[in-house]
Amino acid sequence: xxxxxxxxxxxxxxxxxxxxxxxxxxxxxxxxxxxxxxxxxxxxxxxxxxxxxxxxxxxxxxxxxxxxxxxxxxxxxxxxxxxxxxxxxxxxxxxxxxxxxxxxxxxxxxxxxxxxxxxxxxxxxxxxxxxxxxxxxxxxxxxxxxxxxxxxxxxxxxxxxxxxx
Numbered sequence: 693x694x695x696x697x698x699x700x701x702x703x704x705x706x707x708x709x710x711x712x713x714x715x716x717x718x719x720x721x722x723x724x725x726x727x728x729x730x731x732x733x734x735x736x737x738x739x740x741x742x743x744x745x746x747x748x749x750x751x752x753x754x755x756x757x758x759x760x761x762x763x764x765x766x767x768x769x770x771x772x773x774x775x776x777x778x779x780x781x782x783x784x785x786x787x788x789x790x791x792x793x794x795x796x797x798x799x800x801x802x803x804x805x806x807x808x809x810x811x812x813x814x815x816x817x818x819x820x821x822x823x824x825x826x827x828x829x830x831x832x833x834x835x836x837x838x839x840x841x842x843x844x845x846x847x848x849x850x851x852x853x854x855x856x857x
Contacts, residue, residue: 698737698752699730701785706743713745720744720797728810733818734770740793740810742803747794747810749775749817752786759787771820 706725713719723744730739738751751768753759760766762781766789767774777791793813800806 696730698785699727699739701782702741702750702752702788703727705782705785706741710744713743716745718745718796718798720800722802723797723800723806724803726803726807728807729814729818731818736768738768738770738818740814741790742806742810744797746792746797747806747813749777749791749793749813750788751777752788756786759789762787770817772817775817 703725710725714721721744723742725744726742727750728740728742730737735755736751736753738749741748741750749768759779762779764779765776766779767776768789768791775791777789779787780790781787794809797806800809
């Protein structure tokens with residue numbers, strides 16, 4: 693199965709679920725299911741799933757036997773960190789992992805806003821951290837990483853969206 697086939701199959705599962713979710717309070721009718729940034733990365737196919745009710749990081753490991761049973765916790769290890777999620781299963785897709793990135797999309801005004809947010813998140817999690825440029829320091833400065841203004845703004849934006857602001 694190609695990367696694009698895998699992304700399309702996962703997306704189809706959620707397109708079918710969209711009609712059932714439409715009446716829920718956290719449903720945002722301005723959004724439609726879409727997969728953003730689907731790619732092969734560190735032994736798995738990964739991407740960001742945009743849905744009218746949430747944004748999720750989703751992945752399928754190259755070796756399907758590496759996933760625990762449906763409903764169990766699983767971890768995706770990337771150069772940027774570890775992402776804990778839950779194993780999902782669908783007959784046409786098989787086992788795949790899903791981790792919540794944003795659980796309430798009502799603050800997003802349009803599909804373009806959702807894609808912009810997905811792009812910002814992808815830039816953070818699909819990119820390996822850059823080594824320190826300080827030649828006197830062997831380890832990156834944790835305080836400097838925590839104060840990354842781009843990351844701070846992204847999380848502020850995500851928090852505002854989740855609170856409907």
